[in-house]
Amino acid sequence: MSVVAAAQFRSDEDKERHSSWLENFYDLIVAIVVAQLAVSLNQKIISNVDYVSFVFLFVPVWWSWLGVTFYNTRFETDDLQHRLLTLLQMAAAAFLAINVVGGLSNNSVGFALSYAVIRTLLVFEYLLTGRRVKSARPLTDLYSKGFMATTIVWFLSAFVPPPFRFYLWLASLAVDIAEPVLFTRKLSNRFAPHIYHLPERLGAFTIIVLGVTILAFVDNIATHNWTLPSILSAALSLSVTFCIWWIYFDSIDGSAIRAFRKEKRVAGYFVWLYIHFPLLIGIVGFGVSMEHIVLSNPDLPLPAADRWLMCGSIALCLLSMAVIRITSLRSRSGGPTRENSRERNQAIYTLIAAGLMLLFSAMAVNLLPLHLILGIAVTLGLIVALDIRVHPIHRVKAQSS
Structure with a gap:
C-alpha cells in the first residue's frame, strides 16, 4: 500500500481489508511468547502468586501486539522501511519469548529491554509517518511523545532493583493503557481503526x-x-x-x-x-x-x-x-x-x-x-x-x- 493511500486515512473504510502476510508472521512470533507464558503458569500446584504473575506479564505482551496492530490498521504502507522495522520488532518479540519465563525474577532485565525495544520501534514508525503524512501529525505526535515517555521508564527499570522495577512497569503500563482513551477524546474519530x-x-x-x-x-x-x-x-x-x-x-x-x-x-x-x-x-x-x-x-x-x-x-x-x-x-x-x-x-x-x-x-x-x-x-x-x-x-x- 502506498504512502498516498496512508495519507487518505483509509478512505476505503467501508471496504473489506485483510491482514497482510507480514502481520500474520508477526502474530506467530507473539504466539510463541504466549506459549512461553502458558509454560510459566503451568506449575504442578498453581498458586495465587503464580496466576497474578502470569497476568502481570501478559499485559505488556498483549499491549505490545496491540500497539503494532493499531499502527498497521491506520498507517501500514508495506514498503521497505515498514518491513524492516516490523522485522526488528519481531526479533525483539523473540527475545521477549526467551525472557518471559522468569520475567519477574532472573530474566526481568531482558524482559524489560525486549519490551522497550518493541515500543521504541513503534515510536519510530509514528514519527516517520508524521513526517510523511502531515494531516496525521496531531495523532502521531501525541502517540510518539506519550509512548516514548513510558518506554524510557522501561529502559530505566532495567537499572532499578526489584521490587521497584516492577512498580515502574505497573505505572508505565497504566499510563500506556490510559493514553489512547485520553488521546481519542482530543482527536477526531476519523482516526479510528479500520472497521473490518x-x-x-x-x-x-x-x-x-x-x-x-x-x-x-x-x-x-x-x-x-x-x-x-x-x-x-x-x-x-x-x-x-x-x-x-x-x-x-x-x-x-x-x-x-x-x-x-x-x-x-x-x-x-x-x-x-x-x-x-x-x-x-x-x-x-x-x-x-x-x-x-x-x-x-x-x-x-x-x-x-x-x-x-x-x-x-x-x-x-x-x-x-x-x-x-x-x-x-x-x-x-x-x-x-x-x-x-x-x-x-x-x-x-x-x-x-x-x-x-x-x-x-x-x-x-x-x-x-x-x-x-x-x-x-x-x-x-x-x-x-x-x-x-x-x-x-x-x-x-x-x-x-
Missing part, C-alpha cells in the same frame, strides 16, 4: 491463542498412560475449546468501531477492545487446566486450585464474550429490532453460563474431574445450540437444505 481490519486482527490473534493452547495441551499429554476417563476428559476439554471458538466468532464484528466512527460512542468502543484481554487470559488459563484435568486422578476430586483455574477461566471467557455481544448490541441501535433482540438474549444466556461456572468453582468440591468437565461441556454446548437455533446464517442454511 481490526476485528479480523483480534479474531486472528484469538484463533492463534486457541491453537497454542491446544498445541501445548497435546504436547504435554502425548506420553500419558491413557485410560477411558482421561480419554473422555481430553475429548470434552477439546469440545469446550471448540465451543469458545463458536461463541466468539458468531459475535465478533466491527459494530463498535462503526458506532465510534459515525456516532462518537467512545465508551463502547474501548470496552469492546479492552475486553479481549481477559478473554485471552481465560483461554490460556483454560488451556493449562485442560492438561491438569486429563492428568489428574480420575477417582479423586480436582484440587481447589485446578478447579478454580478451569471454571474461573471459562467464566472469564464467557463474561468477555457476553460483553462483546452487549457492545455490539448498543452499536446497532439503529439496526433491525430482531437482530438486537437476538444479541441481547445470547448475551444474557452467556452471562448465566458464566455464573454457573463460578458456582462450579465454589460448590463442585466433591465432583470427579470427568463429571466436572462434562458439566462445563454441556453448559457451553447449550449456548452453542441456542446460537445455532437463532443465528440468521444458520437458519438460512437450515432452510435452504
Whole structure:
C-alpha cells in the first residue's frame, strides 16, 4: 500500500481489508511468547502468586501486539522501511519469548529491554509517518511523545532493583493503557481503526491463542498412560475449546468501531477492545487446566486450585464474550429490532453460563474431574445450540437444505 493511500486515512473504510502476510508472521512470533507464558503458569500446584504473575506479564505482551496492530490498521504502507522495522520488532518479540519465563525474577532485565525495544520501534514508525503524512501529525505526535515517555521508564527499570522495577512497569503500563482513551477524546474519530481490519486482527490473534493452547495441551499429554476417563476428559476439554471458538466468532464484528466512527460512542468502543484481554487470559488459563484435568486422578476430586483455574477461566471467557455481544448490541441501535433482540438474549444466556461456572468453582468440591468437565461441556454446548437455533446464517442454511 502506498504512502498516498496512508495519507487518505483509509478512505476505503467501508471496504473489506485483510491482514497482510507480514502481520500474520508477526502474530506467530507473539504466539510463541504466549506459549512461553502458558509454560510459566503451568506449575504442578498453581498458586495465587503464580496466576497474578502470569497476568502481570501478559499485559505488556498483549499491549505490545496491540500497539503494532493499531499502527498497521491506520498507517501500514508495506514498503521497505515498514518491513524492516516490523522485522526488528519481531526479533525483539523473540527475545521477549526467551525472557518471559522468569520475567519477574532472573530474566526481568531482558524482559524489560525486549519490551522497550518493541515500543521504541513503534515510536519510530509514528514519527516517520508524521513526517510523511502531515494531516496525521496531531495523532502521531501525541502517540510518539506519550509512548516514548513510558518506554524510557522501561529502559530505566532495567537499572532499578526489584521490587521497584516492577512498580515502574505497573505505572508505565497504566499510563500506556490510559493514553489512547485520553488521546481519542482530543482527536477526531476519523482516526479510528479500520472497521473490518481490526476485528479480523483480534479474531486472528484469538484463533492463534486457541491453537497454542491446544498445541501445548497435546504436547504435554502425548506420553500419558491413557485410560477411558482421561480419554473422555481430553475429548470434552477439546469440545469446550471448540465451543469458545463458536461463541466468539458468531459475535465478533466491527459494530463498535462503526458506532465510534459515525456516532462518537467512545465508551463502547474501548470496552469492546479492552475486553479481549481477559478473554485471552481465560483461554490460556483454560488451556493449562485442560492438561491438569486429563492428568489428574480420575477417582479423586480436582484440587481447589485446578478447579478454580478451569471454571474461573471459562467464566472469564464467557463474561468477555457476553460483553462483546452487549457492545455490539448498543452499536446497532439503529439496526433491525430482531437482530438486537437476538444479541441481547445470547448475551444474557452467556452471562448465566458464566455464573454457573463460578458456582462450579465454589460448590463442585466433591465432583470427579470427568463429571466436572462434562458439566462445563454441556453448559457451553447449550449456548452453542441456542446460537445455532437463532443465528440468521444458520437458519438460512437450515432452510435452504
